[in-house]
Amino acid sequence: MKTWIRNFLLLALTVSSAHAVAFEVPHDTIYFYKTWEQMLNLEPSAYIVDPVIETVTPYEAYIETGSEEINDNIEKEYIAFSQGDSIWLINSAYLKRNFKGDAKGLDGFIPVFFNDKVAFITGNGPLSVKDILFGTDNDGVTTYTQSYYYIDFLNLKVNRLTHSYLSELLENYHDLQMRYEGMKDYKKSYMIEEFFFKFIDRATEDVMQPYILDLMQ
Numbered sequence: 150m151k152t153w154i155r156n157f158l159l160l161a162l163t164v165s166s167a168h169a170v171a172f173e174v175p176h177d178t179i180y181f182y183k184t185w186e187q188m189l190n191l192e193p194s195a196y197i198v199d200p201v202i203e204t205v206t207p208y209e210a211y212i213e214t215g216s217e218e219i220n221d222n223i224e225k226e227y228i229a230f231s232q233g234d235s236i237w238l239i240n241s242a243y244l245k246r247n248f249k250g251d252a253k254g255l256d257g258f259i260p261v262f263f264n265d266k267v268a269f270i271t272g273n274g275p276l277s278v279k280d281i282l283f284g285t286d287n288d289g290v291t292t293y294t295q296s297y298y299y300i301d302f303l304n305l306k307v308n309r310l311t312h313s314y315l316s317e318l319l320e321n322y323h324d325l326q327m328r329y330e331g332m333k334d335y336k337k338s339y340m341i342e343e344f345f346f347k348f349i350d351r352a353t354e355d356v357m358q359p360y361i362l363d364l365m366q
Contacts, residue, residue: 178196179196179232181193182231188228197212200213208271209255212230212258225242229243237260237261250301252298259272265361266353266361269300270298272298274295297309299345302361311341312335
């Protein structure tokens with residue numbers, strides 16, 4: 150659990166200040182990956198030095214190389230990029246091509262957290278028509294909220310985490326499911342998050358949980 154939280158905090162420090170701006174990462178390198186095997190083994194297939202990353206929200210980023218051809222190639226060829234071995238963003242175009250469900254509502258490169266058995270992303274939360282037209286605060290500014298999305302490799306789906314979907318995920322761990330559904334605030338976001346991370350820990354340790362690479366072959 151500490152590793153997931155550490156990686157999340159590192160990512161927040163990197164992109165949380167961005168709101169439709171572009172910034173240059175000084176003397177830094179981002180690494181590109183074409184497969185989950187490359188990601189899990191830290192074996193990138195390409196890299197760019199001193200990239201410019203355009204961020205629309207903390208959960209939606211784009212790489213600008215100055216070449217439309219290279220930008221298009223990145224979108225088509227690579228499933229993720231990393232800064233070092235702690236900060237990872239997955240390509241929403243890859244998710245849309247290969248997964249059903251809620252992947253269609255994601256854009257750009259999105260923060261992703263994974264190990265050899267489970268993976269999830271933190272994306273923009275849903276906005277109502279009212280939010281889009283009039284903003285989410287009194288000044289008419291739209292502030293994007295975070296949602297968790299679980300990558301279901303078995304069924305090739307990306308599902309936004311809700312209280313009902315979390316109950317479904319916990320079906321294989323009946324004790325956790327009963328504890329979660331017995332909570333008074335089980336529909337609240339903080340409770341959903343708490344038991345989602347308990348699910349991540351349990352699935353990671355579960356010898357019956359298939360490995361990502363076995364499911365992606």
